[in-house]
Amino acid sequence: MINLKTSYLGIELSNPIIVSSSGLTSDIGSLRRAQENGAGAIVLKSLFQEQIIAETELIQNMDLSGHPEAYDLIENITKDTTLSDYILMIIQAKKELKIPIIGSINCISNGDWVEYAKKIEDAGADALELNLFIPPLFHKTSRELEDLYIDILTKVIDKVSLPISVKIGSYFTNIYQITNRLANAGASGIVLFNRFYNPDININTMKLTYASPLSHSDELPHVLRWIALLSGTVETDFAATTGIHSGSDVIKSILAGASAVEIASVIYRKGFEFIPKMLSDIKNWMVDKKFQELSQFKGILSETELMNSTFERFQYIKALSETANSMKYF
Numbered sequence: 477m478i479n480l481k482t483s484y485l486g487i488e489l490s491n492p493i494i495v496s497s498s499g500l501t502s503d504i505g506s507l508r509r510a511q512e513n514g515a516g517a518i519v520l521k522s523l524f525q526e527q528i529i530a531e532t533e534l535i536q537n538m539d540l541s542g543h544p545e546a547y548d549l550i551e552n553i554t555k556d557t558t559l560s561d562y563i564l565m566i567i568q569a570k571k572e573l574k575i576p577i578i579g580s581i582n583c584i585s586n587g588d589w590v591e592y593a594k595k596i597e598d599a600g601a602d603a604l605e606l607n608l609f610i611p612p613l614f615h616k617t618s619r620e621l622e623d624l625y626i627d628i629l630t631k632v633i634d635k636v637s638l639p640i641s642v643k644i645g646s647y648f649t650n651i652y653q654i655t656n657r658l659a660n661a662g663a664s665g666i667v668l669f670n671r672f673y674n675p676d677i678n679i680n681t682m683k684l685t686y687a688s689p690l691s692h693s694d695e696l697p698h699v700l701r702w703i704a705l706l707s708g709t710v711e712t713d714f715a716a717t718t719g720i721h722s723g724s725d726v727i728k729s730i731l732a733g734a735s736a737v738e739i740a741s742v743i744y745r746k747g748f749e750f751i752p753k754m755l756s757d758i759k760n761w762m763v764d765k766k767f768q769e770l771s772q773f774k775g776i777l778s779e780t781e782l783m784n785s786t787f788e789r790f791q792y793i794k795a796l797s798e799t800a801n802s803m804k805y806f
């Protein structure tokens with residue numbers, strides 16, 4: 477009997493496939509479809525700190541001369557409207573659905589949004605994912621920027637008793653350091669790596685455009701490398717995100733040491749109905765390899781298990797010369 481259960485952030489999931497924070501998790505109908513198609517959990521679309529600030533600023537720019545008291549009132553109403561829609565969705569999701577619901581806040585600095593974490597907890601969310609990206613600043617050192625990540629996490633942890641995961645990008649000089657600091661500061665899980673919305677250039681119109689927001693499977697190896705390097709070393713759970721497009725990609729992530737995966741692009745392309753196919757592909761592989769449980773193969777290809785530095789090899793030259801014949805690079 478094949479069992480796909482996994483433990484992530486101290487929560488038992490029926491399987492490791494989590495629908496990642498995105499437009500796919502922004503309304504109750506989609507959340508229902510995620511559950512119906514067998515998702516192990518859902519991370520809700522992020523509540524954006526910037527969005528709340530922007531809405532508030534818009535109102536601050538309104539001409540309310542003669543009614544100064546209205547500024548505070550409207551500012552609070554704006555924050556509360558954005559937040560209350562979010563809270564209502566969590567309450568409804570918790571009432572209707574059985575799978576774990578993870579709230580998400582996208583934050584770029586400290587601020588009173590930390591209060592929102594408490595409201596998300598009170599609404600019944602099972603955990604909270606902090607989607608953290610502090611934009612690089614010319615006048616700040618890397619250490620100062622990294623301190624902000626820790627500061628934000630610490631402030632949220634002080635407010636709530638929910639398990640907190642932190643979703644980060646890979647733009648750090650020393651990922652060992654930042655992930656270890658986040659784990660020591662109390663992160664129950666770390667999600668590697670957020671995929672940023674990138675610009676592109678149209679050479680015909682010579683205008684700025686945007687690159688595709690959707691990933692491809694060939695983006696996964698970068699994530700696998702870091703999950704494999706960190707999972708046996710940094711004491712927290714890891715979830716893989718970016719480039720997971722098949723059951724095989726989920727298996728790879730678990731072999732590298734992930735407890736779960738967070739997927740968006742593959743569902744945008746193939747629909748929620750593709751989740752059952754991914755789950756059955758994982759099961760078939762497990763039957764073939766004679767595994768009954770994920771724990772039997774989780775992390776067996778992590779760096780701590782392999783101890784052969786393969787994942788630490790970043791430069792091409794050796795890899796290419798070793799595999800030159802099969803890869804036909806020469």
Ligand SMILES: Cc1cc2nc3c(=O)[nH]c(=O)nc-3n(C[C@H](O)[C@H](O)[C@H](O)COP(=O)(O)O)c2cc1C
Pocket residue numbers: 496497498499521522523580582607643669670671689690691692717718719720738739740741742
């Ligand atoms: C349209 C779209 C919207 C997204 N919105 C969010 C968001 O609100 N918060 C967040 O943490 N990640 C967001 N993401 C990132 C996804 O959660 C996911 O981590 C990323 O797309 C990589 O996974 P994938 O390769 O399966 O797409 C979004 C992604 C897409 C494509």
